Amino acid sequence: MGGGIGSRFWPFSRKMLPKQFLDFFGTGRSLLQQTFDRFNKVIPTENILVVTNDLYADLVKEQLPELKPEQILLEPTRRNTAPCIAWASYHIRALNPNANIVVAPSDHLILKETEFLSAIQGGLDFVNRTDKLLTLGIKPNRPETGYGYIQIAERVEDNIYVVKTFTEKPELELARVFVESGEFYWNSGLFIWNVNAIIKAIEGLLPELAAKLTPGKHLYGTPDEKVFINDNFPACPNVSIDFGIMEKADNVCVSLGDFGWSDLGTWDSLYELSPKDDESNVTLKCRTLFYNSKKNMVVLPSNKLAVIDGLDGYLIAESDNVLLICKKEEEHAIRKYVNDAQIKMGEEYI
Numbered sequence: 001m002g003g004g005i006g007s008r009f010w011p012f013s014r015k016m017l018p019k020q021f022l023d024f025f026g027t028g029r030s031l032l033q034q035t036f037d038r039f040n041k042v043i044p045t046e047n048i049l050v051v052t053n054d055l056y057a058d059l060v061k062e063q064l065p066e067l068k069p070e071q072i073l074l075e076p077t078r079r080n081t082a083p084c085i086a087w088a089s090y091h092i093r094a095l096n097p098n099a100n101i102v103v104a105p106s107d108h109l110i111l112k113e114t115e116f117l118s119a120i121q122g123g124l125d126f127v128n129r130t131d132k133l134l135t136l137g138i139k140p141n142r143p144e145t146g147y148g149y150i151q152i153a154e155r156v157e158d159n160i161y162v163v164k165t166f167t168e169k170p171e172l173e174l175a176r177v178f179v180e181s182g183e184f185y186w187n188s189g190l191f192i193w194n195v196n197a198i199i200k201a202i203e204g205l206l207p208e209l210a211a212k213l214t215p216g217k218h219l220y221g222t223p224d225e226k227v228f229i230n231d232n233f234p235a236c237p238n239v240s241i242d243f244g245i246m247e248k249a250d251n252v253c254v255s256l257g258d259f260g261w262s263d264l265g266t267w268d269s270l271y272e273l274s275p276k277d278d279e280s281n282v283t284l285k286c287r288t289l290f291y292n293s294k295k296n297m298v299v300l301p302s303n304k305l306a307v308i309d310g311l312d313g314y315l316i317a318e319s320d321n322v323l324l325i326c327k328k329e330e331e332h333a334i335r336k337y338v339n340d341a342q343i344k345m346g347e348e349y350i
Helices: 031-039 054-063 081-095 113-129 172-181 195-205 207-212 241-246 267-273 328-344
Strands: 050-053 072-075 100-103 133-138 149-157 160-167 184-194 252-257 282-284 287-291 297-299 305-309 314-319 322-327
Touching (some): 054 072, 081 100, 081 195, 081 207, 100 113, 100 195, 113 133, 113 184, 133 195, 149 172, 172 184, 184 252, 195 241, 267 328, 314 328
Parallel strands (some): 133 252, 282 297, 297 314
Antiparallel strands (some): 133 184, 149 160, 149 184, 160 252
16 A cells, blocks of 8 residues: 555655655665565565555555556555555456455565564465454554554464454553553554455445445556556545554454564654664764753754754754754644645645
8 A cells, every 4th residue: 555645754754755655764765665575575576465556656656666557556646555456356256266365565674584574474375274354463662653553352363362352542541541451552553354344244244335345436547557546435435454454343353463663653753763863862864963952853954954953853854845843742732733734835735
């Protein structure tokens, strides 16, 4: 899944170049490319599909030249994860009527790749033998308010458990209770299932979505640009897979893992993962001189030097024509900044 805007990473992530196409850590590979590299170790190149907004068709082709055009499904508009997954599932079933599927966001970071791929292969084996909808749960190492949580019930096998409840992003006190209980795991947004199991769930729980995405309703590009665009996609309801399916289905299980996972959803998550100096300051891409400053994050173009004096807990980020300076603890307001900039200053800053 590679169609998001990543507005919480503004101004680094922009409408025409969102975060999944960016190289955050200077590795030479974007988050999308790293996700492809990771899964390509266990899934053949020809079996990897990217679903993205049609704005990003050229970016995907440029960053993943290994993919044929027909492996890129283009959304004419954004409709959240359930329509994205439903459309891809119908498409995959037409190619392989008994396919087992891994659904992965394109912007996650995995630090322990061997453990992760082992969990993926174990999950594929599990859904090949059962009709369960499997999600991956991450052992929490702190009371995080930016993630959803999964409560586990009885064990099914090895490290796979029945899901008891899903909880959206909790307040800090509740997050502490969750972590201390030992019954709750972070919701990774990674899913594994058989194509028939997920389509059965979609048709049973989201029939209005299924009706819009019946097989065969595709528009095709020219023969030399064979891409798939679903002409009914804009009419689909805007609903997440978690709310529409996972929270309502009665056959959901979770595979528990600890493989250095982060969804890189916010500047704060990037700060937590980045190397820090003795005063807990983070510098990415640029060079920085800090004086009397601590717990700051500075992300500027690579040819820039920043001199920071007397700041505590600030985010300083510049990209193209936008400079953002705000308290790190106020980063939840970035979406407001984006909306205000769009309304008052124009699309060129978004």
